[in-house]
Amino acid sequence: MKRKAYERIKFWKEHKGKQALLVTGARQVGKTFIIEEFGRTEYEHMVEFNLALNDTARKSFSQATSPDDLLLRISIEANEPLVAGTTLVFIDEIQQCPNIVTFIKGLVDKGDYDYILSGSLLGVELEDVRSLPVGYLDEFTMYPLDFEEFCWANGLVTTAFDIVRNSFTAMTEVPDFVHQRLTDLFHRYVLVGGMPAAVTAFLDHNTIDPVRAIQANIRTYYEHDIKQYAPKEHRLTIQEIYRLIPGELQSQNRRFHVNSITDIKRYAQIEDEFLWLTRANVALPVFNVVAPTAPLITNQERRLLKLFYSDVGLLVGSYGKRSSVGILDGRASMNMGGVYENVAAQELAAHGFNHLYYFTKRNVGELDLLVETNDGDVLALEIKSGSYFRSHSALDKAMSIPEYGIDKAYVFAETNVCEENNVTYLPMYMLSMLSNE
Structure with missing residues (x-):
């Protein structure tokens, strides 16, 4: 389905600077589908983790102690090599492991890879994240098809x-x-x-x-x-x-x-x-x-x-x-x-x-x-x-x-x-x- 969110994500990619993208919205509105389509079309490489379905990745990421430690764990869990400058890292259902949101800032600052985070109930779950960095996330909410x-x-x-x-x-x-x-x-x-x-x-x-x-x-x-x-x-x-x-x-x-x-x-x-x-x-x-x-x-x-x-x-x-x-x-x-x-x-x-x-x-x-x-x-x-x-x-x-x-x-x-x-x-x-x- 053609979604306006695709152009919104494309705008982020073209203007992001040192920013990750956070896509929020209710369950079943099409967040995962449109991000996957974007990653396949706009990047040479994409690694994806669904923290609601991938218990191994969720448990590993939750044990990360620093941005570098998280990146190492991402590279181990990835189904293909991470290539600097051409890889999108997509972490879905981020509400399952909200503590890693603060580590993404350090990875974004390095500038080697692009990061898109997505999930449901983030307006609820991210309330509990300590020291949530300000300014490094470009956030928008997806809704059902208008x-x-x-x-x-x-x-x-x-x-x-x-x-x-x-x-x-x-x-x-x-x-x-x-x-x-x-x-x-x-x-x-x-x-x-x-x-x-x-x-x-x-x-x-x-x-x-x-x-x-x-x-x-x-x-x-x-x-x-x-x-x-x-x-x-x-x-x-x-x-x-x-x-x-x-x-x-x-x-x-x-x-x-x-x-x-x-x-x-x-x-x-x-x-x-x-x-x-x-x-x-x-x-x-x-x-x-x-x-x-x-x-x-x-x-x-x-x-x-x-x-x-x-x-x-x-x-x-x-x-x-x-x-x-x-x-x-x-x-x-x-x-x-x-x-x-x-x-x-x-x-x-x-x-x-x-x-x-x-x-x-x-x-x-x-x-x-x-x-x-x-x-x-x-x-x-x-x-x-x-x-x-x-x-x-x-x-x-x-x-x-x-x-x-x-x-x-x-x-x-x-x-x-x-x-x-x-x-x-x-x-x-x-x-x-x-x-x-």
Whole structure:
């Protein structure tokens, strides 16, 4: 599958200086595959170690006492000679042996070989690494396939998105034949999501049962990680939070109700558990702000939040199969508000918006999503799953309050491009046009 991460890794290779690359992300998003492909294509030699599967290497590396000692152990375990200047050393599942991360700096400084580290749950496991060197790691997070990558996998020519970008820039309607094709693919994306194994199963079989089986397995993997890596005293609560997400997203306002958790009354009681899930990249948090003004982070109110799955396919797959009826035609039998907001959160996170927010106030109403660009502009996003997408009283009220300073308002819905009264209406697939990278 063509992945944007390939170009990101290539950028590192061309500009790295004395830096290793750290690729993080949830399990099963395709990190290993894309790094292996890159290593085979861009280097004459590659040595690879999967510390989750290779017990010998893991035990040996964990005994290293210095950078030179680690390099010796790498050379012994390598399946081919290390050739200076032409070899990539790829250490996968680094969370199995996080203590060696500090030794990699010394090896990078030597400049003989390039180093890529990868793994899951690094936001959790690397919290415990002492004296983690600053500046020698170029880090980026991989996510499931975004919508554009899903379209590529389904055979859509890349020029189709050039047409969409032109329409987005000029704020003109997308030609009907492109609009219909992308709308159809978007509905398929809602069902399948962006986990590579699920997408492959969908392309191979064109039926939903193999996809749902893979989605169920991935959710099981995530729960296994909770049991293995989460602090023992928090495991049951973290697992319960993860399982509650689909039901909470079917509530009217999509907000996570803390009192849904057994014996919990206040967010402060379980803040660490929520943070564990988000640091593990299996859940996406959207925090409330007391006012939609820049900088949004200073207005954040952490006790109120929405919580989404990292992949919309995992979310839809968690509901009963009959809930999927009608999704392909845009007339789902279930409430799609939370599902469409999950797509939006997933796309925004993949496109560089590291902090997502929403806003609610009694005399205004609720704005589904707020993001802030690198330039400091605040964008208000309404996500509409039904046919009455031109009804958005909360957005209208918020836009009329000068001190809020909302710079741009978008309504994403089952529609084509149009503008009315300072509000821009965009088709759901145009979420892919918003980028903060």
